[in-house]
Amino acid sequence: MGVLQQLSLLIWKDVKLRIRAPVLTLLSIAWPIAVFTAVAIIRNDFPPEQHTNCYYNAKAMPSSGAVNFMQSYLCDLETACIPGNSSTVESNAVPSYAGASVSQVFDTLEPILSNENVTDSLNDISGSIETLMGLANALEAGINVTDIDYRVGDLFKNESHVAWFLENVIELDPDVVDAFLNSSININQLLELTGYVDFYRITCNETELMKYLSFPYGSDPRQISKELCRINVTSIPAIIGEFQEQLNIEYLLLQVCKLLVFRSNHRE
Structure with a gap:
């Protein structure tokens, strides 16, 4: 049997099978047509888009x-x-x-945490933890630590250096600097400050300023307020850095300890 005869026999057999199963034959023809038709419709409705790298x-x-x-x-x-x-x-x-x-x-936080003055102050506080615990116990016992009269100049290690800084670097009037360093802090008002503190709201208002500082006799609060109000905002970080470096934390803790000893002896 030749090749052509074998091919014709296979075709004749396939035709017979298709005739005997007309439904299957129609499906085998309709299914590819349906798939290609759907692909053509989608391609027509959604043409290809060029995308760059x-x-x-x-x-x-x-x-x-x-x-x-x-x-x-x-x-x-x-x-x-x-x-x-x-x-x-x-x-x-x-x-x-x-x-x-x-x-x-x-x-x-990075400028604050990288500031050596801040880290030194934190180290000083950590070394005085026993004193701070005693202060906490005193507060629980009802002792009023706001009775201490803080003179601003006494809060600094080197008062003369702070005065020189305010007069020559910040360019404040010497009389104003002297009145500021000799003024007393109102602790009660200071403790009421919470959240963001507006420096100019306090310094540019004579009444507000006197709530926090009590100036020595003969000083002119209006002139002091006017002089402090003219401090440039760019100078405030330098002032804070100087105050942090000169702040005498040991003095503050010593004053608190003296108050605790005084109150203890007074009760006995």
């Missing part, structure tokens, strides 16, 4: 720090493909996410 932001690993690691994932949850050539991204650097809340908090 894109890249994904680099992700920080745990070794780069907890904050960077969490930000690189939490601040880019969608993991969107950014248009452009990945070669334009400088060394595939991890984005900084400067606008993130965590970054803003760290940026705000």
Whole structure:
């Protein structure tokens, strides 16, 4: 039997099978037609779009720090493909996410925590924990620590250096500096300050200023308020740094201890 005879026999057999199963034959013909028709319709309704090259932001690993690691994932949850050539991204650097809340908090705290004056003050406080515990016990016993009369100048290790700083660096009037350093602090009013403290709201208002400071006899509170109000906002960080460096924490704790001893002896 030749090849042509075998081929014709197979075709004749297939035709017989198709005739005996007309439903299956129709389905085998209709199914491909339906699939290709659907593909043609979809392609016609949704033509192809040309997409340029894109890249994904680099992700920080745990070794780069907890904050960077969490930000690189939490601040880019969608993991969107950014248009452009990945070669334009400088060394595939991890984005900084400067606008993130965590970054803003760290940026705000970093200058404070890196300030040696602040860390030195914290070290001084940690070394006086027993005295602070005694103060806490005194407060629980009802002793009023606001009875202490604090002279501003006594709060600093070197009062003359603070005076020189205010007169020559901040350029305040010497009489105003002298009245400020010899004034007394109203602790009750000071303890009522909470949240954000508006420096200019207090210093530029004579009445508000006198709530917190009691100036020596003969001083002019209006002139003092006017002089303090003209301090440039850019000078405030320098003033805070100078006050932190010169703040005599040992003196404050000593005054509190003296009060505790006095009250204890007075009760006996």
